[in-house]
Amino acid sequence: MKLQLALDLVNIPEGIELVKEVQEHIDIVEIGTPVVINEGLHAVKAMKEAFPSLEVLADLKVMDAGGYEVMKASESGADYITVLGVSEDATIRGAVEEAKKQKKKILVDMIGVKDLETRAKEVDVLGVDYICVHTGYDLQAVGQNSFEDLRTIKRVVKNAKTAVAGGIKLNTLPEVVKANPDIVIVGGGITGESDKQSVAREMKQIIQQG
Numbered sequence: 465m466k467l468q469l470a471l472d473l474v475n476i477p478e479g480i481e482l483v484k485e486v487q488e489h490i491d492i493v494e495i496g497t498p499v500v501i502n503e504g505l506h507a508v509k510a511m512k513e514a515f516p517s518l519e520v521l522a523d524l525k526v527m528d529a530g531g532y533e534v535m536k537a538s539e540s541g542a543d544y545i546t547v548l549g550v551s552e553d554a555t556i557r558g559a560v561e562e563a564k565k566q567k568k569k570i571l572v573d574m575i576g577v578k579d580l581e582t583r584a585k586e587v588d589v590l591g592v593d594y595i596c597v598h599t600g601y602d603l604q605a606v607g608q609n610s611f612e613d614l615r616t617i618k619r620v621v622k623n624a625k626t627a628v629a630g631g632i633k634l635n636t637l638p639e640v641v642k643a644n645p646d647i648v649i650v651g652g653g654i655t656g657e658s659d660k661q662s663v664a665r666e667m668k669q670i671i672q673q674g
């Protein structure tokens with residue numbers, strides 16, 4: 465099980481400083497959608513250059529032109545690229561095809577999917593690497609989380625690996641880990657803490673203990 469740090473509310477230099485603090489406790493750095501909007505794919509390139517031993521995920525939330533956008537993110541050094549589960553199968557297929565060419569991985573974000581079980585089964589046969597349940601900020605704000613959704617995809621997904629994101633904190637991590645996802649994605653649960661290093665260290669320990 466990998467720990468992915470999501471960077472959403474920082475610019476490139478702030479992101480690099482933040483990762484320096486926690487790099488030994490994380491596996492993947494996510495360049496979050498707001499960072500890509502503000503800084504472009506330069507942020508992916510800068511992070512990969514600064515931390516060549518860490519994997520980098522570009523959270524593009526691709527919804528069209530799957531092949532082209534995966535190609536551009538791959539050129540910038542992304543190891544993983546996100547595509548939305550609500551997009552057309554043709555978009556997901558295009559993304560998967562390009563990712564295979566570039567030896568990259570596709571993580572499908574199921575944010576906004578209404579019938580999770582049905583769509584997860586459909587996405588699972590398209591050759592994607594990861595299926596991720598995700599409660600975004602707007603639903604976190606009204607008290608929702610992804611824990612039940614994680615159990616659903618663990619039950620129905622047969623080919624892809626699984627991931628979970630959305631408001632995970634140190635005190636809720638044990639419940640998440642119990643469901644055994646392949647990637648746990650944490651943003652504010654680390655970046656919003658004053659002692660980021662010790663929180664990341666503790667999270668990594670909880671993950672390693674399973």
Ligand SMILES: O=C(CO)[C@H](O)[C@H](O)COP(=O)(O)O
Nearest residue numbers: 470629630631632650651652
């Ligand atoms: O993709 C995102 C928002 O769309 C975030 O990166 C993801 O939700 C993780 O951040 P947090 O732990 O703060 O919710």
